[in-house]
Amino acid sequence: MNDAAGSGGPPDDEAAGEARSRRAMGWALAWGFITLALLAWFTRAYEY
Amino acid sequence: MRTFDLVVLVAFLVYIVWDGARHGRGVKDAKDYLLAGRRMRWWSMGLSVMATQASAITLISTTGQGFKDGMRFLHMYLAIPFAMVLLCATVVPWFHKAGVFTAYQWLETRFDRKTRLLASLVFLVSRALAVGSVLYTPSIVMSVGLGIPPWQSILAMGLLCTLYTAIGGATAVIVTDAKQMLVMMAGIVACIAVAWWKLPDDVGLRGVLDLAGAADKLQTFHVPANWREMLADKYNILSSLLGGFFLFLGYFGADQEQVQRYLAGSSVEQSRKSLLLSGFAKVPMQFVILLLGVLIWGHYSYSADPPFFRAHQIEAEIARREEAGDAAGASGLRVRLEELQGTHDALEGERKSAAAEFLRLRREGAQSGDHALDVPVVRLRGAEAGLAAVRKEGMALLVSEGLEKEGVDNDSDYVFTHFLKTEVPVGVAGLVLAAIFAAAMSSLVSPINSLATSSVVDVWWLLRGGPSAPAATVRATRIATVVWGVLATISAFWMGGVPIIEQVNKIGSVVYGSLFGVFILGRLVPRARGAVGAISLASGIATVLLVRQLSVEPELQTRWLGIAEPVKIEFMWFNLVGFVAVMAVGWLLSRFAPAAPPPAPASR
Numbered sequence: 057m058n059d060a061a062g063s064g065g066p067p068d069d070e071a072a073g074e075a076r077s078r079r080a081m082g083w084a085l086a087w088g089f090i091t092l093a094l095l096a097w098f099t100r101a102y103e104y
Numbered sequence: 105m106r107t108f109d110l111v112v113l114v115a116f117l118v119y120i121v122w123d124g125a126r127h128g129r130g131v132k133d134a135k136d137y138l139l140a141g142r143r144m145r146w147w148s149m150g151l152s153v154m155a156t157q158a159s160a161i162t163l164i165s166t167t168g169q170g171f172k173d174g175m176r177f178l179h180m181y182l183a184i185p186f187a188m189v190l191l192c193a194t195v196v197p198w199f200h201k202a203g204v205f206t207a208y209q210w211l212e213t214r215f216d217r218k219t220r221l222l223a224s225l226v227f228l229v230s231r232a233l234a235v236g237s238v239l240y241t242p243s244i245v246m247s248v249g250l251g252i253p254p255w256q257s258i259l260a261m262g263l264l265c266t267l268y269t270a271i272g273g274a275t276a277v278i279v280t281d282a283k284q285m286l287v288m289m290a291g292i293v294a295c296i297a298v299a300w301w302k303l304p305d306d307v308g309l310r311g312v313l314d315l316a317g318a319a320d321k322l323q324t325f326h327v328p329a330n331w332r333e334m335l336a337d338k339y340n341i342l343s344s345l346l347g348g349f350f351l352f353l354g355y356f357g358a359d360q361e362q363v364q365r366y367l368a369g370s371s372v373e374q375s376r377k378s379l380l381l382s383g384f385a386k387v388p389m390q391f392v393i394l395l396l397g398v399l400i401w402g403h404y405s406y407s408a409d410p411p412f413f414r415a416h417q418i419e420a421e422i423a424r425r426e427e428a429g430d431a432a433g434a435s436g437l438r439v440r441l442e443e444l445q446g447t448h449d450a451l452e453g454e455r456k457s458a459a460a461e462f463l464r465l466r467r468e469g470a471q472s473g474d475h476a477l478d479v480p481v482v483r484l485r486g487a488e489a490g491l492a493a494v495r496k497e498g499m500a501l502l503v504s505e506g507l508e509k510e511g512v513d514n515d516s517d518y519v520f521t522h523f524l525k526t527e528v529p530v531g532v533a534g535l536v537l538a539a540i541f542a543a544a545m546s547s548l549v550s551p552i553n554s555l556a557t558s559s560v561v562d563v564w565w566l567l568r569g570g571p572s573a574p575a576a577t578v579r580a581t582r583i584a585t586v587v588w589g590v591l592a593t594i595s596a597f598w599m600g601g602v603p604i605i606e607q608v609n610k611i612g613s614v615v616y617g618s619l620f621g622v623f624i625l626g627r628l629v630p631r632a633r634g635a636v637g638a639i640s641l642a643s644g645i646a647t648v649l650l651v652r653q654l655s656v657e658p659e660l661q662t663r664w665l666g667i668a669e670p671v672k673i674e675f676m677w678f679n680l681v682g683f684v685a686v687m688a689v690g691w692l693l694s695r696f697a698p699a700a701p702p703p704a705p706a707s708r
Contacts, residue, residue, distance in 0.1 A: 077372065080377055080380050084384060087384055
């Protein structure tokens, strides 16, 4: 927890928002790789 | 069109226009009108971002691509999750911190006024060229579904969209986009359900997927065999993850059409999450839409379909000639159509026979790679190639009879409308038509809104030497919205030709890599200042145009560069070429630039 406005730091909700959005970015990155793996599997499963 | 479907469609259109226009009441200043007061939540902006990208093209043309070429088109979107993460880490916080109305304002804070003006002009010209295509597409549905000429549909759509965008501004765009996206999703789900339900019981979804795989229609992860194929093949995993990555960085990060959606966020977190929604949902959504095209292909593999999907236009021409007393002309055309139908029926018989053999062997336990499957697979693919050739002949017939322009090959754009008209039950068809119009409207109002915003903020403000008063800005943007709406409507009358979705992406690919490159140059190369931005941007676009010309006219590669075996380069790579060219030129010029103080803040 930061010491909030007055000391020059960002307010709590801004820091929490930054942390939340960074977590979401991490999940999106993982989702990108999962998608690639699933599509590679799908193509292989129906390849004749 | 059936009355109940028409009622559903008209009720939806009236609601959207009313819903959009009512937001005009809350507009107090430029921030309200241009950025929805920066009050928007992530899910609302996220749906708007998706709706802006997903046009009627997405439903009509992509389904046609699924029918014709299978799922390879999905490669186009595979880089989106990665591009969204990079944008969330870069331009989203940059733009928020700078408090800009347009992305190009940020360029003035980093480079100079010329760079801002050039980038905005690049956006204005490229987006203006594409916006006509977006409006043209639903006219295909209207002309087939309602039996009215395309120009009437273009006029109605253009006027309705311009009306509520001019009144309600960015809030109207985002709020209606979000609702339109939900209607679009409902329409897609309804179509998938109908297509699934229409499959023969003894084949089912599993059987159709097997057949589609045998017909080479389920390639969603294609690895090119060599570097030549990598460059020349539009959709492979490398062109997607390299070229497509820069295409989407440019589209979502430097195209005001999208930037203006997420600049309406109340915080960096809200804007980031709105982009990440596309990162999570876009690939699955496109997968489902392409799968719909494959299911329609499966359906028509077992039921009667025309030799080509624009055959109704030949039938209309025959009727017209008969009415005009031209019996010989009508009879000649009928004979040619019947010839095509005969060839088509024979090939379809062959496809059914090969499919039955293939499915029998699969039921008996034959697996992928078994040689027993080779014969039916070759027969199936041969019949498919023959049917594709018949559809090409059909298009050639339309051209030779003066019913289409030379070189046009867009029969696949009519697959979805034929399915909708002949197979989808009453009520559901109304919902799907509403979904198509939702898609068309959402991808039309965003460019009109952003073209108007950039015209006023980046061009008019610069010409008058500074920002205008809030009321004057709102008034000027409303006028610009009407002007752009009218121009988009007029340009749509001249559209058509190459499959629509590719046309839009090709226009974008000439500029997106370069546009995004100049933002990254501004951040990564501190010495690149002033006119270096504009020169680098111009050099990037010039390089892309040169590479494009070398690919279109391969003999130039031999004549100018001495390359014995010319290389074909597909449009996805242009995005990477533009980005690299901007960075290289910018870095090189910055080596010679004197160290100078940073420029003054943007004139806003």
